[in-house]
Amino acid sequence: MKELPKRxxxxxxxxxxxxxxIFVMLRIIPGDPASxxxxxxxxxxxxDRLTKSMGLDKxxxxxxxxxxxxxxRGDLGQSYYMQQPVSSLILQAFPYTIRLTLLSxxxxxTMGIVSGIFSAMYNDHFxxxxxxxxxxxxISVPVFMVALFLQYLFYYRxxxxxxxxxxxxxxxxxxxxxxxxxxxxxxxxxxxxxLMDELDANYMDTARAKGLIYKKAVIFHAFKxxxxxxxxxxxxxxxxxxxxxxxxxxxxxIPGLGKLALTAxxxxxxxxxxxxxxxTAFLIAVGGxxxxxxxxxxxxxxxxx
Amino acid sequence: xxxxxxWMLILIAVLALSGCGKSGSKNDTVHxxxxxxxxxxxxxxxxxxxxxxxxxxxxxxxxxxNDDGSTRIDNSLVEKYELSDDALxxxxxxxxxxxxxxxxxxxxxxxxxxxxxxxxxxxSAQTDCVIIIDGAQDMLDGKADSLRGIxxxxxxxxxxxxxxxxxxxxxxxxxxxxxxYSEKNVTEAGDDFGMVPGKTIGSGPYIIKxxxxxxGLVFEYNPRYWGPEPSVKKVDMKVMEPQAMDLAFQKGxxxxxxxxxxxxxxVNSTYKTDTYKDRIVSVDRLGQNFILMNExxxxxxxxxxxxxxxxxxxxxxxxxxxxxxDGKLEDGIFPTGCVGYSKNNQGWLKYDPDNAKKxxxxxxxxxxxxxxxxxDSTANDSIKNAVQVISENLKAVGINASxxxxxxxxxxxxxxxxxxxxxxxxxxxxxxxxxNIIYTFFGSKDNVKLRSLNYxxxxxxxxxxxxxxxxxxxxxxxxxxxxxxxILQDDxxxxxxxxxxxxxxxxxxxETFIPHWAGWSDIYFDQIxxx
Numbered sequence: 105m106k107e108l109p110k111r112x113x114x115x116x117x118x119x120x121x122x123x124x125x126i127f128v129m130l131r132i133i134p135g136d137p138a139s140x141x142x143x144x145x146x147x148x149x150x151x152d153r154l155t156k157s158m159g160l161d162k163x164x165x166x167x168x169x170x171x172x173x174x175x176x177r178g179d180l181g182q183s184y185y186m187q188q189p190v191s192s193l194i195l196q197a198f199p200y201t202i203r204l205t206l207l208s209x210x211x212x213x214t215m216g217i218v219s220g221i222f223s224a225m226y227n228d229h230f231x232x233x234x235x236x237x238x239x240x241x242x243i244s245v246p247v248f249m250v251a252l253f254l255q256y257l258f259y260y261r262x263x264x265x266x267x268x269x270x271x272x273x274x275x276x277x278x279x280x281x282x283x284x285x286x287x288x289x290x291x292x293x294x295x296x297x298x299l300m301d302e303l304d305a306n307y308m309d310t311a312r313a314k315g316l317i318y319k320k321a322v323i324f325h326a327f328k329x330x331x332x333x334x335x336x337x338x339x340x341x342x343x344x345x346x347x348x349x350x351x352x353x354x355x356x357x358i359p360g361l362g363k364l365a366l367t368a369x370x371x372x373x374x375x376x377x378x379x380x381x382x383x384t385a386f387l388i389a390v391g392g393x394x395x396x397x398x399x400x401x402x403x404x405x406x407x408x409x
Numbered sequence: 410x411x412x413x414x415x416w417m418l419i420l421i422a423v424l425a426l427s428g429c430g431k432s433g434s435k436n437d438t439v440h441x442x443x444x445x446x447x448x449x450x451x452x453x454x455x456x457x458x459x460x461x462x463x464x465x466x467x468x469x470x471x472x473x474x475n476d477d478g479s480t481r482i483d484n485s486l487v488e489k490y491e492l493s494d495d496a497l498x499x500x501x502x503x504x505x506x507x508x509x510x511x512x513x514x515x516x517x518x519x520x521x522x523x524x525x526x527x528x529x530x531x532x533s534a535q536t537d538c539v540i541i542i543d544g545a546q547d548m549l550d551g552k553a554d555s556l557r558g559i560x561x562x563x564x565x566x567x568x569x570x571x572x573x574x575x576x577x578x579x580x581x582x583x584x585x586x587x588x589x590y591s592e593k594n595v596t597e598a599g600d601d602f603g604m605v606p607g608k609t610i611g612s613g614p615y616i617i618k619x620x621x622x623x624x625g626l627v628f629e630y631n632p633r634y635w636g637p638e639p640s641v642k643k644v645d646m647k648v649m650e651p652q653a654m655d656l657a658f659q660k661g662x663x664x665x666x667x668x669x670x671x672x673x674x675x676v677n678s679t680y681k682t683d684t685y686k687d688r689i690v691s692v693d694r695l696g697q698n699f700i701l702m703n704e705x706x707x708x709x710x711x712x713x714x715x716x717x718x719x720x721x722x723x724x725x726x727x728x729x730x731x732x733x734x735d736g737k738l739e740d741g742i743f744p745t746g747c748v749g750y751s752k753n754n755q756g757w758l759k760y761d762p763d764n765a766k767k768x769x770x771x772x773x774x775x776x777x778x779x780x781x782x783x784x785d786s787t788a789n790d791s792i793k794n795a796v797q798v799i800s801e802n803l804k805a806v807g808i809n810a811s812x813x814x815x816x817x818x819x820x821x822x823x824x825x826x827x828x829x830x831x832x833x834x835x836x837x838x839x840x841x842x843x844x845n846i847i848y849t850f851f852g853s854k855d856n857v858k859l860r861s862l863n864y865x866x867x868x869x870x871x872x873x874x875x876x877x878x879x880x881x882x883x884x885x886x887x888x889x890x891x892x893x894x895x896i897l898q899d900d901x902x903x904x905x906x907x908x909x910x911x912x913x914x915x916x917x918x919x920e921t922f923i924p925h926w927a928g929w930s931d932i933y934f935d936q937i938x939x940x
Contacts, residue, residue, distance in 0.1 A: 157532045256656065357650075
């Protein structure tokens, strides 16, 4: 990993660009946090007073460099709306999101890989049709539809699982499936096509000629090669999941990062939104490095290049 | 072998675990839902989130609804009070033996501290509530450190002096914004007050036990509460999307369903049925719906055009078809049940598209004009559908109306800047006084701009502001009646629509439930009795 220092520098540059971009974008879109806080009970005097107490009466460069300086010192500012430090709000919310994302990754990857393998092995037979159909549903149905359907089936019809998050890990199952559904579909499709390419390869004929059982040949030879593109995609899915978490967390009332970011956007809570976006961007960047690292471990060819 | 049946074991474990969640004692616990989490428990920093102030804290007075729909003011923390002859100074005596839930006794100094805090907090959202107290403006301006209008005589007795007479004052003191805090507890809690359950201590019937941001709240009965012991001992409130509330209620996991969050078509098809119709509790929402028109946007500056719009909208059909008839046409600013409601100002507005066309032609707009109706994207489905019908109504008389849906924050921004052309507005009363509604829309130059009305008659605006302080109640109400007629019938400043009912469905565990007197979604938990 000679590349590491370079990649870390890259992250820092990306972070600064993210700050600048989100800062400018938030000031372009209409909407004023003082008005949202006061809602229907507005009066001009109150708007002016709150604007001042939020520091929004200062000039834009002053606000920007003030914020940037704070971030460099590790201070993400104070949420306008929730009246708490942004960093502590993010740290409170993050464990929920990480739990949700990990669970749904486990679900998506197991489901995706297993059904992808079956599809490839039983190409154009019943298991293949079943898994392919499900995978197609997986990538084409939006997250909130899946969520509503799961709630209806597992809570209302079957009484198996809680409707919304209640603190228990059991109540995380439906959100994890809803969030992982999409990724499971894409993993399965890629796994299937990638494995089928490998099954046609010459070394598979060799393996069988050596007398290996077909199943074993698939698992010990073809799978190892077929999984590589899938891993690259799975790393990219991490980012997708973090954005999908916004919807899933809302539907299932999970107090995670996505919900926090959504509330911040709706209330024009700029410090909080800047903080959550920055944090998410950081996670994705680190995730990217990690994926590359795993890839190099698994695929020695990359190490040479 | 074990491996082969592993999935069965897992399934059994899941089933067992999911069963666990439901086995807790349910007998005196009530399960409720919130559509969005609260932001703070501190009533001084919000104008929306009143569920904690209403149930964990107490006000000096409380407002109750009589059977005939009128409201009355009961004493709450106050034992008795007297008003001076000049109607400026109120002398209050506090109830004996009131303690906060940690045992700290309530004193008159706490009242003074609370009202001063509203003025001192840099991010206070409630200064409008106390601005009428003598010396409040000086405190806001930073000229004074304490509120000279409040005199504490001893632990039990204090007096409040106003800058001008205001007969709605006791009613104002009954709003959740005006709950009384303990000076000791608030000072000790510091920044945690309103944020941390254990440090947000009140004297009300309930204690806030848990608050998980974005997820829910848990309340428990306060054994030190001075009033009668409520039937409900524990309240579990969960944040849920509306469709989840619907599912949870039908499943029996929710005890009160707020129909306001549901489409009225769902309410009709699911709840106005034989299974549920006996369990519907309804209350008139003490509020008025309007279509507001911006006089600065041509041609809405023309009174003939505004009158044409008033007559072009088929209010009765909207109320009956979209709101399922759950409401009442209102031709005034003050809705039925509101102090100041006048029968004389009813019945004048008729749906008359032909006359509307004539008025438009007289005004020189025989060929119509373009009009943009703005819609808050967070508005409920009924309002969205109603705006759709209104735009069709306007098209029928030749006005080329289009609808623009805007997200909530941008919507407020555009409206507050005074540039929104035409939109649906709704006001629900905070306290039962005509000033609360008319001042909001027509009480100052700032207010007519903030509501994008830009109502142009300054003399009327001054009269609205002055009406609040007319000492003799009969004269005051007569002035409101005259103002209502002038603004709506002569100047056609907006289209009065209708007041609506607020429906709730209760589960079979609930014996009685009395909703908030003004039909808010926030409820007093002690108004629920269980079977």
